[in-house]
Amino acid sequence: MMAADMIDDLLPELVALRRDLHAHPELAFKEERTAGIVAAELHQLGLEVHEGIAGTGVVGTLRHGEGTRSIGLRADMDALPIIEQSRLAHASRNAGVHHGCGHDGHTAMLLGAARHLARTRRFDGAVHFIFQPAEEGHGGARVMVEHGLFERFPCDAVYALHNWPDLPVGHAQTRVGPIMAAADRFDIVLRGRGGHAAQPHLTPDVLLAASQLVGQLNTIVARRIDPAESAVLSVTHVSGGASHNVLPAEVALTGTVRSFDPAVQDRIEGALRDAVAGIVLAHGVEADVNYLRYYPATVNSEAEALLAIEAAASVGLQASLAARPAFTSEDFAFLLRERPGAYLWLGQGGECSLHHPCYDFNDEALPYGVRWFCTVAERALAPTASEPTSK
Numbered sequence: 001m002m003a004a005d006m007i008d009d010l011l012p013e014l015v016a017l018r019r020d021l022h023a024h025p026e027l028a029f030k031e032e033r034t035a036g037i038v039a040a041e042l043h044q045l046g047l048e049v050h051e052g053i054a055g056t057g058v059v060g061t062l063r064h065g066e067g068t069r070s071i072g073l074r075a076d077m078d079a080l081p082i083i084e085q086s087r088l089a090h091a092s093r094n095a096g097v098h099h100g101c102g103h104d105g106h107t108a109m110l111l112g113a114a115r116h117l118a119r120t121r122r123f124d125g126a127v128h129f130i131f132q133p134a135e136e137g138h139g140g141a142r143v144m145v146e147h148g149l150f151e152r153f154p155c156d157a158v159y160a161l162h163n164w165p166d167l168p169v170g171h172a173q174t175r176v177g178p179i180m181a182a183a184d185r186f187d188i189v190l191r192g193r194g195g196h197a198a199q200p201h202l203t204p205d206v207l208l209a210a211s212q213l214v215g216q217l218n219t220i221v222a223r224r225i226d227p228a229e230s231a232v233l234s235v236t237h238v239s240g241g242a243s244h245n246v247l248p249a250e251v252a253l254t255g256t257v258r259s260f261d262p263a264v265q266d267r268i269e270g271a272l273r274d275a276v277a278g279i280v281l282a283h284g285v286e287a288d289v290n291y292l293r294y295y296p297a298t299v300n301s302e303a304e305a306l307l308a309i310e311a312a313a314s315v316g317l318q319a320s321l322a323a324r325p326a327f328t329s330e331d332f333a334f335l336l337r338e339r340p341g342a343y344l345w346l347g348q349g350g351e352c353s354l355h356h357p358c359y360d361f362n363d364e365a366l367p368y369g370v371r372w373f374c375t376v377a378e379r380a381l382a383p384t385a386s387e388p389t390s391k
Contacts, residue, residue: 007370010112014370015363018108019090022360025079025097025104028134031056034077034107038131041111045118047129050152054143058131059153062117065124071380072128072155072339073373074332075110076103076135085357101354102163105361107131109161109369116374123381128153139294141334150338157304158341159376160332161369165354167347169364172312172372173322174344176305180298181232181258182265183329184291188213188276191286194249203247207240209283210251214238216275217255224271231259231268232327258327260297297325298333301340308342308372311379315371317347328354344372 017037026034035056042049042060050059056077084091084098092098114129130149134140167173190210195203214235221231233255240251257272259265269291276287300308312319322345332343346369352359 007112007116007367007374010115010370011367014108014112014366017111018104018361018363018366021104021107022099023090023093025092025094025099026077027081027097028078028136028138028140029055031077031133035131035133038077038107038111042114042129045114047114047118053149054133054140054147056133057140057144059149060114060129061126061153062114062129063126064121065383067124067381067383069124069156069381070126070128070154071377072130072153072158072335072341073110073113073377074130074132074158074160074335075106076132076140077107078103078134078136078138078140080136080355082355082357086360088360098357099361100356100359101136102348102359102361103135105163105363105366105369106161109366110373112366112370113373113377116370117377123378124383125381127377127381128155130158135331137294139331139334141331145334145338155339157301157380158335158339159304159308159344159373160341161344161346161372162330163348163361163365164345165348165350165352167345167349169347169349169362170316170318170368171347172309172317172319172344172368174300174305174308174342175322175325176300176302178260178297178299178325179322179343180325180330180333181260181327182262182293182297182333183295184257184259184265184269184293186255186257186272186292187290188253189288190251190253190279192247192249192284195247197245197247200247204284205247206251206283206285207248209279209285210238210240210253213253213275213279216279217272220268220271220275224267225264229259229261229264230325231257231264233257233268258329260325265293295329295331296333296337298330298343299336300342301336304340304342307379308344308376311375312344312372315368315375317368317372346372
């Protein structure tokens, strides 16, 4: 039996820890309690512990042997600004904050891996346990990189997982290349003069302009992007006007774009700006466009993706290569832009999707995640003939 399989004694405490984290969720860059628990646990294990990275980030380093290789294992810690609607005994005690994406489970699994690797040490080199703040739309991974993550903690490769309700417990998937989409946000404001609804000929109609723009934006992917490529553009919010007999002076539109290829991103942004420029000319309105590329695509490197899937299979998971990437996004992408690595979907099962107000991490997935993290470290840092595990 592999060392990574022998973790049953850790599970009761990990389940209790996970549920405690779920009951005390914290928003992006405010994970003080969570970070304190993580740091205390890593100190107790005897790791090198570094706190306050990107505000509330924590990195613990475990070294063994004489090898110079190193890897990073990452878990996200933040929760969502959602009112939890479950009736669980460990439901959120922080009003309006909910671990609706399972980051409580990710944190518990990586702490479990740190516990197990600290006592077995069947690797040669350094493992950096990266506990990251602010994954949920705030780019905590990017901030950690900007604060010198890889200069302070060199990693030859980085690995992460995310619970995945679309897969049953006991299953896992990843793939070579893109696995999660780039996420862009656009905000468009159309301005006219406003006027009486009974006299539309006297003022540019920004509501009419906005309605035509929504239609045009929804043709961009269908008519401006190669059908062999994958992309999504959605207008998600339109606001303007306050009275039945007044043409408003301003209408605002917001939406998102998801894609996997930077060239496709460029083409979509250019087409969106062209569409707005055409509306401006056709309707005599003014426009402001803000286009933000806030998360890049999450792209797995080949060798690391294959190691990740082989590690999953070796710990008893039904492991397979995903047929296609997901259009949701993940800021682990910022780490993968700097280093090779892989991102794994770990089966969660259940009836609730991620970000649902009744979502709860499935504790049955905990042992699989712990074993996977441990096995990734042991395989990536396997001793070689020239690098013994100890003196």
